[in-house]
Amino acid sequence: MKVKIARSAGFCMGVRRAMEIVLAEVHKDNTKGLYTLGPLIHNSQVLELLESKGVKVLNDLKEAAASKVVIRAHGIPPGLRAELRKIQARIVDATCPKVARVQAIIRYYTRKGYTGIIVGDADHPEVVALKGYGDDKVWVISDESQVSRLPIDHQNVFVVAQTTQNAKSYEQIVKKIKERSPRALVFDTICEATHLRQEEVRALARQVDAIVVVGGYHSGNTRRLVEIARSTGKPAFHVETPGDLDAKALEKMDVVGVTAGASTPNWLIKDVVAELEKIKGKKETHLGRIINKIVKSLVLSNVAAASAAASMSYSVGHFLHKPSSIYPLITFLYIYAMHVLNRFLDRTASAYNEPERASFLMRHGRALAFMGALSILGAIGLSLKLGLRTFIALLVLSLLGLIYSVPLIPKGLRLGTRYRKIKDVPGSKTLSEALAWTALIIAIPLLNGRLQGATDLIVIGSCVLVLAFVRAAIFDIFQLQGDLIAGSETLPILLGEKRTLFLLKALLFVVGAGSLLAPAIGITTPMFCLAAVPAATTATCVLVYERAWAMPGISFEALVETNFILLGALVAIWVHL
Structure with missing residues (x-):
């Protein structure tokens, strides 16, 4: 089934x-x-996750005395905040800035003597909190029929909306209020993301046969998305988990759209999408399903990642004038083994980042572990053919790769640090993978005396390092939520997603420009200009993600890996022309 x-x-x-x-x-x-x-x-599902990590929902203020209390995104009334201070609770304020803006509007205008109207659900936590900022000078309504009952004649009035309100409903209610109070001040307080989400559902409905909305059954903004989806005339299904999908009803569809509420984590969306893709669509061909399964298997088994690394190794061998078939093979085996074995050791993050991969690991765990062990032994064995120095180098790299996710400092040993594994070091996940690729692709040929000049080595080595770094960082961005949950301090977590994306685009520009300039001034072989291709195509992937033209998943991961495999294919064509 096709999923949009x-x-x-x-x-x-x-x-x-x-x-x-x-x-x-x-x-x-x-x-x-x-x-x-x-x-x-x-x-x-998110609440269960937080509970498993020791985060409790406060039911009685007395429990919070001298403890940390997180104010959720909905905010709280000022009176409740004062009570928390009285019991000396340490407040951690997570109020959404957009909600805080509405709170400020209500506080300001009610103090100036205005009567406030909040358009929203009276029992919603956000509205309860907002009302607290206006005391008895604020009224809450949820539909047009309630406007006539408002005591707003001959008064200064202002209107705000719950940030997750239906934009079209708000417009209609405001119109009614204006009929009674033409000079009413109206504030557009509906979150842009909420408005965009709602408009997107309407647009999506025109492209699909049905819409699946993923989100909590008690989530107001999710329920509104379902209402909007149904108002388009297309079948709409509200699900919390993949198990809630109505497979029989969906089998009649060819293309299904998926959206999700503002409180739905990526891993749940991915889970639902993966389950939808298993359902055979009305017009889906048998060949299409086979191709899709092959692509998924290559990505989930880490063969695609290993092939991308091997392709880079093959290309670099030609860039350095000394191609060797053994280098790509060693690279493939090593990268395959490290990816497989480290995913076994880091299953917590995988469960949230890549639920489909986690499921794949559970189903084929023994076979993958066996193949991983066999691959690392094969890589080390092949390195013996290249000499003792190469063997020792690969052995060291293998040990470093294997201990990456293994605690080096026992939990019982208190050394005043929380960094007990290499992976705990901030940014190590991104950098270590890039360094491993570079070491395999550049250092091993160097140890075998295959290289003739230092300048081309530096240029080509820098290119490999940057491309490998960008690749790793892209996947870290895709896995941001799961890494946060697992406590991994990856580059996107340290820098933030926007800064990381900017950095990646800048690095790719440098690589692209450098790979075209270096051959032009005689530093490298003319063939090195082909490195501009993966730089350009990877930059396109970054742009696609940044513009939200596609959601991270197996297909996107396959696309990223293909950028590097493409380089090897282009080099092979160049060599044989």
Whole structure:
């Protein structure tokens, strides 16, 4: 079945920020007495996850005395905040900045004597909090029929909306209010992400046969998405998990659209998409399903990643004038083994980053572990053919790769540091993978005396390092949520997603320009200009992700790996022309 995913599906900025704040507190190792004032978000799966990490939902303020209390994205009334201070609770404020803006508007205008109207759900935590900023000078309504009952004649009036309100409904209600109070001040407080999400559902409905909305059954913004989807006339299915999908009903469809509420994590969306793709669509061909399965198997088994590395090794051999078939083979075996074995040792993050891969590992765990062990032995064995120095180098690299996810400092040993594994060191995940690729592709030929000049080695080596670094960083961006949950401080977590994307684009520009300039001034072989191709295609992948034209997943991962495999194919064509 074909699946089209809405660009805006998943966590909104406010929810993502709240999750990041809570998880940062969790990973400080001082979660004893960490509470959230009410459920952090309206998603039972996320709440179960937080509970498993020691984060409790506060039911009685007395429990929070002298403890840390996280104010969720919805915010709280000023009175409740004052009560928390009285019991000396340490407040961690995760109120969404967009909600805080609405709070400020209400506080300002009610103090100036205005009567406030909040358009929203009276029982929603955000609205309850907003009302607290206006005391008895604020009214809450949820539909047009309630406007006539408002005591707003001959009064200064202002209107705000719950940030997750239906934009079209808000417009209609405001129109009615204006009929009674033409001079009413109206503020557009609906979150842009909410508005975009709603408009996207309408646009998506025109391209698909049905829409699946993923999100908590108690989530107001998710329910509104379902209402909007149904209003388009297309069948709409509200699901919390893949198990809620109605396979029989969906079998009648050919193309299904997927969107998700603002409190739905990426791993749940990926799970639902993976389950949808298993359902045979009305017009889906048998050949198409076979091709899709092959691509998935290559990616999930890490063969695609190993092939990308081997392709780079093959290309670099030709760039350095000394091609050797043994280098790509060693590279393939080593990268395959390291990816497989480290994924086994880092299954916590995989469960949230790549649920489909985690499921694949569970189903084929023994076979993959055996193949991984066999591959590393094969790589080390082949290195013996190249001499003792190469053998020792690969042995050291293999040991470093194997211990990457293994605790080097026992838990019982207190040394005043939380860095017990190499992977715990901030940014190590991205950099170590890039260095491993570079070491294999450049250092091993260097140890065998295959290289003639230093300048071309530096240029080509830098190119390999940057491309490998960018590749690793792209996948780290894809896996941001899961890494946050697992406590991994990857580059995107340290720098932030936007800064990381900017850095990657800058690096790719340098590689692209350098790979064209170096041959032109005689530093490298003319063939090296082909390195501009993966730089350009990878930059395109970054742009596609940045513009949300596609959602990270198996297909996107395959596309990224193909950029590097393409380089090897182009070099092979060049060589044989």
